[in-house]
Each structure stands twice: as structure tokens, then as C-alpha cells.
Amino acid sequence: MNRAEPPLAGLRFLLVGPGRVGESLAAWALARGASCVAVAGRAGSQGARDAAARLGAPLESASDYGGASADLALIAVPDAAISDVARRLAGRFHGVALHVAGPIGASALAPLAAAGCPVGSFHPLRPFPAVERDPEAARGTFFALDGDAQARALGRRLAEAFGGEAAIVPEELRVLYHLAATLAAGGVATVFASAASLAQRAGVPEGARRGYARLALAALEAAAAAADPADAITGPAARGDLETVERQLEALADAAPELKGLVVALARAALERRAETRPLSPAQKALAERLARPELLDRPRDRVLTSKSPD
Numbered sequence: 001m002n003r004a005e006p007p008l009a010g011l012r013f014l015l016v017g018p019g020r021v022g023e024s025l026a027a028w029a030l031a032r033g034a035s036c037v038a039v040a041g042r043a044g045s046q047g048a049r050d051a052a053a054r055l056g057a058p059l060e061s062a063s064d065y066g067g068a069s070a071d072l073a074l075i076a077v078p079d080a081a082i083s084d085v086a087r088r089l090a091g092r093f094h095g096v097a098l099h100v101a102g103p104i105g106a107s108a109l110a111p112l113a114a115a116g117c118p119v120g121s122f123h124p125l126r127p128f129p130a131v132e133r134d135p136e137a138a139r140g141t142f143f144a145l146d147g148d149a150q151a152r153a154l155g156r157r158l159a160e161a162f163g164g165e166a167a168i169v170p171e172e173l174r175v176l177y178h179l180a181a182t183l184a185a186g187g188v189a190t191v192f193a194s195a196a197s198l199a200q201r202a203g204v205p206e207g208a209r210r211g212y213a214r215l216a217l218a219a220l221e222a223a224a225a226a227a228d229p230a231d232a233i234t235g236p237a238a239r240g241d242l243e244t245v246e247r248q249l250e251a252l253a254d255a256a257p258e259l260k261g262l263v264v265a266l267a268r269a270a271l272e273r274r275a276e277t278r279p280l281s282p283a284q285k286a287l288a289e290r291l292a293r294p295e296l297l298d299r300p301r302d303r304v305l306t307s308k309s310p311d
């Protein structure tokens with residue numbers, strides 16, 4: 001390869017499903033030297049028409065694709081539509097096919113595999129709330145691969161060209177791989193949204209509420225940097241501070257009773273994560289036992305205040 005040549009020079013791809021992920025990946029690939037031979041969307045879709053114009057590629061219909069040949073079909077349609085799209089492309093497209101879904105593997109492209117195409121998956125482990133065209137935004141992204149050797153090799157080439165990293169996440173791990181992603185993204189955001197809602201309903205001043213965002217970011221940064229993220233869990237549950245946890249739940253019963261399940265589950269999870277790598281202290285054990293029987297946490301306030309932590 002010529003030294004000045006961009007890393008995806010010579011790669012000709014077809015984009016099927018020009019939505020948030022599809023248009024983003026296509027824009028990154030174009031910026032790294034690939035060329036888009038066509039954009040295939042749903043018949044009559046204005047979104048697909050607009051995306052094709054932005055990407056400077058001819059518009060095709062995914063259901064009767066008959067356009068130029070390509071090395072790669074990047075399939076970025078909703079998860080439920082992948083197999084149908086693969087059926088429609090089978091026999092019409094003859095290169096490598098990669099879909100970008102997280103919870104499913106290469107088997108979703110079985111109709112294309114049966115028609116002789118190397119197939120695989122290329123899942124970007126990052127959120128796309130909107131189209132992200134800046135190729136620099138791709139740096140550091142993890143891409144989960146699986147499928148045929150040729151498909152995995154092309155996935156690695158793309159990931160490298162985007163400045164990301166890639167590894168094989170086999171089909172049988174996909175559901176839990178994706179669930180972990182859901183916890184890390186939507187789960188963390190849900191916990192933060194619950195904290196913000198509680199503070200707002202309790203009447204905590206606005207300035208302190210902005211402080212929660214900084215607190216959350218600092219805690220997440222510490223957990224992400226730690227060799228064992230459980231080491232970075234702070235708060236009364238992780239300390240085994242039974243009395244504080246009981247007082248918090250007591251106050252919650254008036255302010256936001258629907259959050260009790262989440263608070264108890266998080267406290268239990270904090271202790272379970274700790275217990276995975278070291279023995280719990282007597283105070284942590286006592287709290288874990290109490291949390292295993294949440295009905296004991298519903299006691300009236302006078303009894304809560306007289307309860308004693310074992311140490």
C-alpha cells in the first residue's frame with residue numbers, strides 16, 4: 001500500500017439502513033478512503049434519500065437491490081429487520097456482509113451465508129443518539145466481531161481504520177455482552193435520572209443538583225480506572241452502615257416509595273460485588289442479611305433508630 005494512501009482506500013461498500021449508526025459508520029469509512037457504491041433504504045423513505053445525498057451515493061431499495069457490486073454490505077437496519085434484509089439481498093449481493101447489532105451474531109445473516117457470502121457482525125460499543133459524522137469521534141471505540149474469517153478480518157480492518165479496537169464476541173455470548181452494555185449505558189443513566197428526580201422532588205436546591213452530575217462523573221471515572229471497579233463503590237451500603245441505610249429507606253418511604261426496590265437492589269449489588277473479591281466485614285454481612293429480607297427494612301422509625309449495627 002502506498003504510504004500516503006488512507007487505510008480503507010479501494011474498499012467499496014453498500015450501506016443498507018442509513019440511520020444513526022449506518023450513516024455514522026459510512027461517513028467514517030468515507031473519511032478513511034472507502035467509497036460508498038450505494039445507499040439502500042426502505043422503498044420511498046425520505047430519510048434514506050436525504051442520507052444518500054449527504055453521503056454522495058446513489059439511492060437504492062434494499063428489497064430489490066440491483067446496483068453496483070461492492071466488497072462490503074454494511075447492514076445497519078433495526079435488529080428485527082436484519083434477517084429479512086439478508087433474505088432480500090441474497091443472490092443480489094456477493095461480497096462480505098456485516099451487520100452492526102449487539103445482541104445477535106452472524107447467524108442473523110444466514111440467507112446471505114447460504115448464498116455464498118462471508119458474513120459477520122461489527123457492533124460498535126457506543127451510543128448513537130444521533131448521526132455522528134466526525135471520524136475522530138470513533139477513536140477508542142470497541143467493536144465486537146464474529147462470523148466467518150473473511151468477515152472478521154474486514155471488521156478488524158474497519159476498526160483499525162477508525163482508531164478503535166476489536167475483538168471476537170461469539171454468538172453465544174451476545175445476549176449477556178449486550179446486557180452488560182445496557183447496564184453500563186442505560187443502567188447508569190437510569191440510576192442518575194432517579195437520583196436527579198429524588199433530589200428535585202425532595203426540594204434539594206438547584207446548585208446541589210448540578211453537583212450530583214459532577215459526583216456521578218467522578219465516581220464513574222474512578223470505577224472505570226480501578227483494576228476492580230468494586231473498589232470504587234462508595235456510600236453507606238458498601239461501608240456496611242446499616243443505620244444510615246435504614247434511615248435513608250425510612251425517608252424514601254415518604255419522598256419516593258417507588259424507588260425502594262432500586263435502592264435495595266443497588267445496596268445488595270454493592271455488597272455482592274465487594275464479596276466477589278474479599279470477605280465482607282461483620283457490618284457488611286449484617287447489612288447484606290438485612291437486605292436479603294427487605295420486609296425488615298419497613299419497620300417504623302422508632303424501631304429503626306434503636307437498631308444497632310453489630311460492630
Ligand SMILES: NC(=O)c1ccc[n+]([C@@H]2O[C@H](COP(=O)([O-])OP(=O)(O)OC[C@H]3O[C@@H](n4cnc5c(N)ncnc54)[C@H](OP(=O)(O)O)[C@@H]3O)[C@@H](O)[C@H]2O)c1
Nearest residue numbers: 017018019020021041042045047062076077079101127128
Ligand atoms: N443507536 C445506537 O446507539 C446503536 C448502537 C450500536 C448499535 N446499534 C445497532 O445499529 C442498528 C441500527 O440502529 P440505529 O439506531 O441506527 O437505527 P435507526 O436510526 O432507526 O436507523 C435504522 C435505519 O434502517 C432503515 N430501515 C429500517 N428497516 C429497513 C429495511 N427493511 N430495509 C432497509 N432499511 C431499513 C431505517 O429507514 P427509515 O428511516 O426509512 O425507517 C433507518 O434508515 C441496529 O442493529 C442497532 O442495534 C445501535
